Amino acid sequence: MANIRIRNTGERIEGHENVAKFLEEQGVLYEHWDTNKLPEDLRGNCQINDEQKAQVLSIFEDEIKSLAERNGYHKWDVVALSEVTPNLEELLKKFEQVHVHTEDEVRAITAGNGIFVIKGSEELGYFDVELSAGDVISVPVDTPHFFTLREDRQVVAVRLFIDPSGWVAHPFQDPQFVETK
Numbered sequence: 001m002a003n004i005r006i007r008n009t010g011e012r013i014e015g016h017e018n019v020a021k022f023l024e025e026q027g028v029l030y031e032h033w034d035t036n037k038l039p040e041d042l043r044g045n046c047q048i049n050d051e052q053k054a055q056v057l058s059i060f061e062d063e064i065k066s067l068a069e070r071n072g073y074h075k076w077d078v079v080a081l082s083e084v085t086p087n088l089e090e091l092l093k094k095f096e097q098v099h100v101h102t103e104d105e106v107r108a109i110t111a112g113n114g115i116f117v118i119k120g121s122e123e124l125g126y127f128d129v130e131l132s133a134g135d136v137i138s139v140p141v142d143t144p145h146f147f148t149l150r151e152d153r154q155v156v157a158v159r160l161f162i163d164p165s166g167w168v169a170h171p172f173q174d175p176q177f178v179e180t181k
């Protein structure tokens with residue numbers, strides 16, 4: 001289940017109801033999928049091949065279609081990052097820059113962990129959403145954010161798009177972020 005850390009104050013928000021309420025107030029969609037649906041060899045496994053990625057999509061087909069219908073997403077895929085990913089650290093450095101997109105950024109974590117750092121309301125500033133397997137999040141269009149891994153340095157996530165070409169990162173220069181990092 002996701003937890004929140006407010007960067008300005010160090011305050012933490014934990015527990016499904018509190019996290020869900022906080023994210024709703026910030027306009028961030030949050031839901032949970034049951035990763036116990038995954039067969040044992042895929043549970044917690046972030047070093048997966050294309051066949052296994054297809055298996056993940058088929059196991060969560062109902063959840064994906066429900067989310068897609070509710071929010072107008074048309075395409076989806078699976079991304080896996082782990083120590084076997086070439087140039088993982090370089091890739092993460094590229095990720096760890098505040099940016100915006102012209103459409104929502106939707107991620108359903110099916111194994112491993114991740115963090116979305118998101119810009120909240122003006123008075124709140126940036127907050128971290130610490131995600132683990134089963135957590136589903138949609139960062140709204142035009143909301144400054146970035147994604148990175150947690151201590152385990154691995155993740156598998158289903159990504160949903162309105163149009164994958166809309167998922168281009170536009171850098172967002174924000175002095176406030178530097179101050180609160």
Ligand SMILES: [Fe+2]
Pocket residue numbers: 099100101105145146147169
């Ligand atoms: Fe992004």
